[in-house]
Amino acid sequence: MSHEHEGDGRVHPHGEPAWKHDGVRVVKAGQLDVNTAQTPGMNRAAAINFARVGAQKLWAGTVTIHADAKTGAHHHGHLESVIYVIRGKARMRWGDHLEFTAEAGPGDFIYVPPYVPHQEINASATEALECVLCRSDGEAVAVNLDIAPVEKPESVLWIDPTHPQGAV
Template identity: 45%
Template sequence: MTDHWHRPLRHVKGGELSGNTAQTSGMRRLEAISGRTVGSEKVWMGETHIGPATNSGDHHHGEAETAIHVKSGHPVFVFAEGDEEIRLEAGPGDYIFVPPYVPHREENPGGEDAVVIIARSSQEGIVVNLPSLWAPVDKPAD
C-alpha cells in the first residue's frame, strides 16, 4: 500500500520528450512533465525549438503562468503594449515571465536554433493560437 507521501519519483530522459502537445506555427514544443506523461497535477514543463530566421505564430497560454529559461540561441519575445509592439531580446541564461492570457510570439532572428525551457502552472500545455497580438482574448471575469 502506497500513501500519498511515498509515491515514486518520475524520470523523463532528454531523448524521451514528446511532440504530442499543442503546437504553434514556427516552433516545435516538446513535452516532458505533464499530467499525461507523469501524472503531474499543477505543472507542465518542456522545451521549445525555434529554427533560424523563424517567427512563431501569435498565441497565449490561457490561465497558465509561463516561466521561460533560454538554453541556447538568442530568441526575441514580442508582445503588445497599447499600440506598440515590445521586443525583449534574450540570450542563454536569461529568464522571461509571461503572465496568463498575454498574447505574444517568439522570434529567432539568428542563424542557429533557439532552445528554451518552459514551465507552466497547469498540468497540460495550454496554447491558444491567435491571428495577431491585438486579437481579442477570451478571459474569464475575475
C-alpha cells in the first residue's frame, strides 16, 4: 500500500526521519498557552497555532467562562470560529447591538462568521462553561468592542436547508 508522503526520503540533520518531529503533534492539557488574545469575562488557552506547532491555517484551544459570567462584546476579524460546548450552557448574543440570542449545550457546535460582533454568556449560575474553540487561521484575533446591548434580545432558531422550520 502506497501513501502520498510515504518514504519521501526527507531526513533531519541528526539522521532522524523528518516527520518524527514535523509530523503529528500532541499538546497535553497541561501545556496549553494562556498568552493569547483575551476578552474580559473568559479565559482562552491556545493548544494549536503557528507559534506552538507551525499551524498555517487554523487556531485551536479552550475557553472557560466562569459561572454566571459573560464576556465583553468582541469579534475575530476575518476569521471564522467554531465553538464546541463540552460542559455547561452557552448563551450567545450577536449583532450590532447584541440583539439576537441562541443557546447551546454539551455536544452542540456554534459557528461564528467573520466580523460578527458577539458575546458569550454562561447561562448557569453555578457551573463553569467549558468549550473547545477552533478558528480558520493560525493567528489569534480578538477585537474587543464597546457596544451598548439591547435590553431584550430576539431568540433565533437555527434554520438551514435541512432544518427549514428551525431547530432549537
